[in-house]
Every structure is written in structure tokens, then in C-alpha cells.
Ligand code: GLU
């Protein structure tokens with residue numbers, strides 16, 4: 001009897017899942033560092049998955065730049081880097097499983113037809129046969145709450161029908177949607193804990209619903225604050241946040257630890273990245289991570 005409960009819970013596995021649309025910046029370093037430290041302080045594995053699903057938005061060389069930046073900041077991952085561009089068969093299989101449950105429909109609505117509407121109005125909900133014209137595939141969401149516990153932000157609940165509506169799982173251009181791919185891959189890679197920016201909080205109920213529909217094990221979520229740029233908006237690759245510089249890795253890590261509330265000792269300033277990470281790994285405290293969704297910290301690095 002003893003130990004059977006513990007033996008049944010899968011070992012901790014975390015991941016960082018960047019989209020190669022630009023170089024690493026301070027905001028993505030925070031997400032990578034928080035998920036890395038949480039994984040390592042649990043004695044867990046930490047994976048990197050390249051979310052190169054959206055070919056039109058991909059920037060040549062960005063994937064390699066991100067991996068180089070991770071290494072320069074001492075964030076070494078376990079196992080091979082999985083690329084979503086190689087995983088179409090798995091996403092297609094997941095769509096087939098959803099179709100078997102009669103959850104999918106074909107949508108021919110154009111962007112201009114949907115402009116200004118708060119959620120998808122259900123126009124094509126009954127279309128179960130693929131039309132000859134170009135179309136997206138949407139999933140029918142239930143008229144009920146999806147609830148989950150965020151390890152940092154506390155209990156969350158979304159009414160998918162009201163807050164988001166039937167959402168796209170395969171786009172009109174034939175690409176699989178991020179929401180589907182992330183759920184399929186987290187399960188396939190046996191990820192147990194997701195730590196990421198709070199800008200993805202609004203996607204979480206959709207992902208939980210997809211995981212439930214596909215009968216996949218639920219993952220634990222924690223959403224860390226998103227750093228605002230000088231204009232008060234989220235730092236993002238699309239908004240030209242300054243890329244991290246190789247020569248300032250130690251300073252960037254020190255600042256990232258401070259932004260995560262970890263208060264590194266003053267004499268750690270300028271220490272080699274592996275020493276800083278070693279300190280951080282042994283002193284990692286969830287309770288010190290700020291709980292707001294957008295941090296007022298203004299990022300002036302770079
Ligand atoms: N690829 C997503 C992004 O870079 C993150 C996905 C996730 O962490 O779930 O915004």
C-alpha cells in the first residue's frame with residue numbers, strides 16, 4: 001500500500017515553448033527562467049519545444065538564435081528540441097479523434113463577416129461536410145464553465161460559449177491552430193507543469209477543454225506576470241522588444257531573478273551564469289513570485 005499513490009503521479013516535466021518569430025527578449029527570458037527553475041527545484045525534466053507552426057510568421061534564423069540565447073543564459077534543456085513543423089500527422093490524428101465525437105464543423109465565414117463580433121456567432125455550426133471552398137475547422141464549445149487552479153493566480157473559470165465561442169482548430173490556410181498543437185504536444189511529451197506568461201491565461205480554458213475532449217492528462221498551469229515595455233504594453237517580439245545581448249547574460253539573469261521576486265544577494269551581481277542559476281535553483285520560492293498579471297517593471301535592458 002505504502003507508496004502506491006506517489007508511484008502513480010507522473011514525474012515533474014516542464015517546458016519552454018517559444019515561437020521563432022524573433023529573438024529572445026527579457027519577457028521570454030522570464031518565462032524560460034521561471035519554468036526552468038521550477039522544474040529543476042522539483043528535480044524534474046525541462047524541455048524546449050520550438051513552436052514553428054505558423055510558417056508565415058516565422059523569421060529565418062530565429063529558432064537558432066533562441067536556442068543560442070538559452071545556452072548563453074545557462075538554461076540547458078533535456079532531450080532533443082521538438083519542432084512543431086514535424087508534427088502535422090499527430091495534429092491530424094487529434095482532429096480525427098475530435099471529429100469522431102462530432103465536435104468539429106467546417107466554417108467558411110470570412111474575417112470581414114466576423115469583424116466586430118465578440119465571439120463566433122455559430123453561423124456554420126451545423127456544417128458537417130467539408131465544402132469545396134476554403135474553410136477553417138472549428139470546435140463546438142459547451143455551454144458550461146471550464147475551471148482550473150492556476151498555481152500562481154489561484155482559481156480560474158471561463159464560460160467558453162460566452163467568453164470565447166467555437167474556436168478554430170485548423171486554419172483556413174490549412175495550418176493547425178496553436179491551441180490544438182500545444183495540447184497534443186504537452187501530452188505527447190508527458191509535460192506535467194506549464195509555467196508561462198499571463199498573456200496566455202486566456203487560452204488555458206480552451207486548452208483544458210481540448211485536453212479533456214481528447215482524454216489527455218490535465219497539466220498544472222502557472223502564469224507569471226508579463227513585463228510591460230516603456231509604452232506600458234506587453235514586451236513582445238512583434239513589438240520590437242530589445243533582443244538579449246550575449247555579453248550581458250549574467251546581468252539579464254540577475255534582473256530576471258529580481259523580477260521574479262527571488263532577491264539574489266548583491267554579491268551575486270556579475271557572477272557567472274551557472275553560479276547564479278545554481279543559487280536560484282536552491283533558493284527558488286514560488287511564494288515570492290509577483291502575482292499580478294502585468295508587472296509594472298519597466299524593462300530597459302539591451
Ligand atoms: N509558443 C507560445 C508563445 O511563444 C507559447 C506557448 C505556451 O507556452 O503554451 O507565445
Ligand code: ZN
Nearest residue numbers: 107108109124
Ligand atoms: Zn462560419
